Amino acid sequence: MTASTQTKVDVQAFNLHYGAFHALKNISIKFVDRKITALIGPSGCGKSTLLRCLNRMNDLIPTVRTEGRILLDGRNIYGSDIDVCDLRKKVGMVFQRPNPFPLSVRDNVSFGLRVAGQSDPAQVDAVVERSLRAAWLWDALSDKLDEPALELPLDQQQRLCVARLLAIEPEVILMDEPCSALDPIATSRIEELMLDLRRQYTIVIVTHNMQQAARISDFSGYMLLGDLIEYDVTKTLFTSPRDPRTQDYISGRYG
Amino acid sequence: MKWNSETIVRQVLTVIAFSSIAGLLLIALFILKEGLPFILKIGPQAFLLNSNWDPANGHYGIYPMIVASIWITLGAMLVGAPLGVAGAIFLNEFVPKPAMRVIKPTLELLAGIPSVVFGFIGVMVLAPLIRAYLGGPGLSLLAGALILGIMILPTVISISTDAIAAVPASYREGALALGATRWQAVHMVILKAARSGILASIILAMGRAVGETMAVIMVAGNAVKIPHGPLDSVRTLTANIALEMGYATGLHRQALFATGVVLFIFIMILNSLAGLVLRKKVRRS
Ligand SMILES: Nc1ncnc2c1ncn2[C@@H]1O[C@H](COP(=O)(O)OP(=O)(O)OP(=O)(O)O)[C@@H](O)[C@H]1O
Ligand SMILES: [Mg+2]
Numbered sequence: 001m002t003a004s005t006q007t008k009v010d011v012q013a014f015n016l017h018y019g020a021f022h023a024l025k026n027i028s029i030k031f032v033d034r035k036i037t038a039l040i041g042p043s044g045c046g047k048s049t050l051l052r053c054l055n056r057m058n059d060l061i062p063t064v065r066t067e068g069r070i071l072l073d074g075r076n077i078y079g080s081d082i083d084v085c086d087l088r089k090k091v092g093m094v095f096q097r098p099n100p101f102p103l104s105v106r107d108n109v110s111f112g113l114r115v116a117g118q119s120d121p122a123q124v125d126a127v128v129e130r131s132l133r134a135a136w137l138w139d140a141l142s143d144k145l146d147e148p149a150l151e152l153p154l155d156q157q158q159r160l161c162v163a164r165l166l167a168i169e170p171e172v173i174l175m176d177e178p179c180s181a182l183d184p185i186a187t188s189r190i191e192e193l194m195l196d197l198r199r200q201y202t203i204v205i206v207t208h209n210m211q212q213a214a215r216i217s218d219f220s221g222y223m224l225l226g227d228l229i230e231y232d233v234t235k236t237l238f239t240s241p242r243d244p245r246t247q248d249y250i251s252g253r254y255g
Numbered sequence: 256m257k258w259n260s261e262t263i264v265r266q267v268l269t270v271i272a273f274s275s276i277a278g279l280l281l282i283a284l285f286i287l288k289e290g291l292p293f294i295l296k297i298g299p300q301a302f303l304l305n306s307n308w309d310p311a312n313g314h315y316g317i318y319p320m321i322v323a324s325i326w327i328t329l330g331a332m333l334v335g336a337p338l339g340v341a342g343a344i345f346l347n348e349f350v351p352k353p354a355m356r357v358i359k360p361t362l363e364l365l366a367g368i369p370s371v372v373f374g375f376i377g378v379m380v381l382a383p384l385i386r387a388y389l390g391g392p393g394l395s396l397l398a399g400a401l402i403l404g405i406m407i408l409p410t411v412i413s414i415s416t417d418a419i420a421a422v423p424a425s426y427r428e429g430a431l432a433l434g435a436t437r438w439q440a441v442h443m444v445i446l447k448a449a450r451s452g453i454l455a456s457i458i459l460a461m462g463r464a465v466g467e468t469m470a471v472i473m474v475a476g477n478a479v480k481i482p483h484g485p486l487d488s489v490r491t492l493t494a495n496i497a498l499e500m501g502y503a504t505g506l507h508r509q510a511l512f513a514t515g516v517v518l519f520i521f522i523m524i525l526n527s528l529a530g531l532v533l534r535k536k537v538r539r540s
Contacts, residue, residue, distance in 0.1 A: 055432060085436055086434065087434075088432055088433065111435075
């Protein structure tokens with residue numbers, strides 16, 4: 001871990017309530033630029049909730065209330081001057097279940113361009129090719145651009161969702177258990193892809209799979225019941241955790 | 256076999272089901288039996304493509320009625336389809352779930368308003384307005400299309416709403432997460448995903464519009480002639496049957512049955528189209 005340890009996303013004393021339920025309790029965590037940070041913890045501890053705060057997807061839930069700040073490059077994304085659509089173009093998300101649109105492969109990848117009002121065919125084609133290459137799909141799909149995306153195998157669908165995201169050149173990529181619907185071979189392909197993407201993007205991944213967190217992440221945070229218990233360099237967190245609760249979880253003694 | 260109550264219920268239901276299907280089949284056969292020989296006798300050309308409808312003197316051309324039916328139906332779709340789909344989008348996007356539980360049944364209730372009531376409103380309100388502001392007799396193709404367009408709204412809205420609501424939430428999330436605005440998510444993804452359901456709602460509504468009789472008789476004017484503009488008075492196929500069946504005899508009566516056959520074919524085509532569209536959707540998902 002050399003050069004950059006610059007903070008990309010800085011979560012400061014952040015609280016989130018679903019109605020009366022306090023789901024994130026005074027969370028402070030810094031996500032480092034061009035590193036992979038894994039969020040681990042038992043089911044229901046608030047990993048997805050935290051992730052969805054980073055691109056304000058939680059705004060869609062009417063009962064949600066938040067306090068605190070989240071800075072992206074030093075700017076509070078919960079500030080009143082923020083355009084949520086612009087934010088989501090910078091902080092992209094890959095979901096647990098692959099969710100390509102019921103459109104062609106090409107139209108999936110070019111979706112973000114069309115959202116931005118760009119329709120020059122030559123440019124669209126260039127971006128589609130570049131994004132599919134970056135998601136390691138070009139060889140498989142270059143002659144299937146007009147086929148429906150929903151007919152692809154699941155791992156290609158998930159990588160298509162990554163490609164669709166890369167097309168809008170985000171800065172941060174959020175992944176919520178991106179491999180949980182995939183088999184081990186497909187999983188390892190996505191993991192390699194993530195390691196490759198780390199060169200350019202800040203990645204935050206939620207995972208239930210501790211081997212996965214250990215394999216691919218640079219930093220890890222352990223959450224429990226809405227608290228961030230411990231946050232450290234992955235190797236340290238997995239080999240010599242400071243908190244006994246982390247120790248219990250990573251050694252499989254939890255629950 | 257043991258005769259417990261369940262097998263008895265099943266037998267009874269089977270008999271009822273078969274007799275109702277048989278009843279419908281018999282009606283269809285009856286119409287065909289009365290109408291087809293007539294078409295064969297005077298020839299499809301003289302029946303379908305001839306503009307002279309004068310049964311007293313042996314002329315049985317229903318071409319003006321076919322044209323009128325097509326125009327009125329297309330006009331109704333032009334009014335009803337965009338409004339209906341817009342209404343369905345509005346209900347799904349802007350109306351909270353609890354309110355929908357009231358609005359949806361109310362809407363379906365509206366579908367049950369007798370068509371004579373729509374016709375009444377057309378005669379009392381719409382036709383005078385058209386006569387005053389646009390000219391012509393008021394009772395016209397335009398009046399018929401507008402009234403039918405309104406009548407089919409509940410069908411379009413209700414089926415389209417279901418189709419839109421059935422689109423997985425993950426599509427919407429995916430679109431919003433890519434920075435799409437709510438409206439972009441709707442028209443770029445959700446409407447595409449709900450496309451076949453929406454199309455089916457429009458085709459079914461079209462079937463209803465082609466077959467509607469009472470309201471069109473009241474507002475369309477019923478003149479047997481090829482319309483030259485939307486303000487002309489027209490008579491549809493359905494109106495033709497309903498207006499003349501009471502006193503028609505012999506060949507004239509058969510001609511009306513043959514008109515029914517033509518209608519029957521129209522509606523069958525529309526329904527199979529709707530079926531095809533829906534089946535395609537099932538196969539793809
Ligand atoms: N829309 C919601 N309304 C109310 N409570 C919610 C909502 N979404 C999540 N919760 C609650 O917030 C807590 C955290 O949920 P979250 O989905 O963030 O957990 P998670 O760590 O991602 O769990 P998992 O590993 O199962 O995905 C849970 O107790 C959950 O029941
Ligand atoms: Mg989760």
